Amino acid sequence: MKLKFFTKLKLCILPAAAGLLLFYFLPFLKVLYYSVLKxxxxxxxxxxxxxxxxxxxxxxxxxxxxxxxxxAICVPLFLLLAILISLLSLYAGRMGRxxxxxxxxxxxxxxxxxxxxxxxxxxxVESELPIYSIFLWKYIGMGVVILVAAFxxxxxxxxxxxxxxxxxxxxxxxxxxxxxxAKPIQFTMILGxxxxxxxxxxxYLYYGANYPxxxxxxxxxxxxNQFLKLNYQSMAASSVMITLLLxxxxxxCSGRKNGAE
Numbered sequence: 001m002k003l004k005f006f007t008k009l010k011l012c013i014l015p016a017a018a019g020l021l022l023f024y025f026l027p028f029l030k031v032l033y034y035s036v037l038k039x040x041x042x043x044x045x046x047x048x049x050x051x052x053x054x055x056x057x058x059x060x061x062x063x064x065x066x067x068x069x070x071x072a073i074c075v076p077l078f079l080l081l082a083i084l085i086s087l088l089s090l091y092a093g094r095m096g097r098x099x100x101x102x103x104x105x106x107x108x109x110x111x112x113x114x115x116x117x118x119x120x121x122x123x124x125v126e127s128e129l130p131i132y133s134i135f136l137w138k139y140i141g142m143g144v145v146i147l148v149a150a151f152x153x154x155x156x157x158x159x160x161x162x163x164x165x166x167x168x169x170x171x172x173x174x175x176x177x178x179x180x181x182a183k184p185i186q187f188t189m190i191l192g193x194x195x196x197x198x199x200x201x202x203x204y205l206y207y208g209a210n211y212p213x214x215x216x217x218x219x220x221x222x223x224x225n226q227f228l229k230l231n232y233q234s235m236a237a238s239s240v241m242i243t244l245l246l247x248x249x250x251x252x253c254s255g256r257k258n259g260a261e
Contacts, residue, residue: 028243035236050237060238062214063222067196070128070218074135075192081136082143082188086151087173089144100148104141114138115205128215134202139195143188150184151177186253193249197242200224 035051038044054060085103089096106114114134122130154177162172178185200220207216210225219242226235 031236031239034232035240037233040230040232046233050233051241054234054237054241057234059217059225060219060222062217063219066128066215067218070132070135070199071193071196074132074196075189078136078140078143078192078195079185079189081140082147083178083185085140085144086147087177089148090151100141100144103144106138107141109138111201111205115202119206126213130206131199131203131216134206135195135199138202139192142191142195146184146188146191147181150181154180190250190253193246 034040036045036047037050038046085099089099092099114137118130118134122133158176158180159172162176167175197220200218203212203216203218203220204210204224207213210221210228211217212221219238223235223238226232226238
């Protein structure tokens with residue numbers, strides 16, 4: 001029996017869907033269960049008490065502030081630099097291809113080597129700048145790869161028609177490239193937010209402690225310390241809140257895009 005094209009696509013998606021269900025959704029339900037218990041070995045329901053305790057914890061509040069600050073500063077810079085590097089590399093020929101390859105290289109370097117190099121550069125700097133710099137330097141290449149692929153897919157005839165109407169490069173990219181590639185740009189922004197939560201490894205290696213300076217204490221440190229203290233109920237509650245926050249952010253971005261369309 002010959003299967004339809006979309007039926008084949010659905011069958012191809014089934015293994016990935018099964019993996020998501022088994023390794024992500026079911027464990028998240030267990031985390032949700034632990035978040036309303038008194039403790040791992042005390043099966044007494046306390047409902048929202050753990051969430052209240054986490055929200056009123058001063059270290060959780062500090063971690064939230066620093067994480068949101070990291071996102072607010074680094075994600076716009078990540079997106080802006082990725083757009084600029086992508087556009088410039090498309091006009092630079094062989095040099096542009098070299099820049100694209102060079103930008104993705106830091107993503108494959110060992111975190112220990114990256115942190116060791118930045119420790120030498122920022123030896124006497126006491127601020128968030130080293131971690132922000134590591135984030136941008138390591139992950140900017142992924143944004144460039146995505147946006148170069150998106151920008152290259154725009155039909156050349158559209159630019160040719162705009163050029164015949166007297167539009168310059170800035171005008172064409174502002175009114176053609178960016179609107180046409182809005183979805184890949186949106187995806188790159190969401191990816192930048194996700195990468196902000198992945199900087200814990202580099203930050204931990206940079207400071208070498210479970211309790212870094214207050215300006216670099218993020219949500220990953222808070223959750224890691226709760227795990228080390230066996231406060232599974234607090235870790236579970238904070239995990240649920242972070243997951244809901246990220247899901248809300250993605251839904252908001254998607255809703256705005258759909259509304260614009």
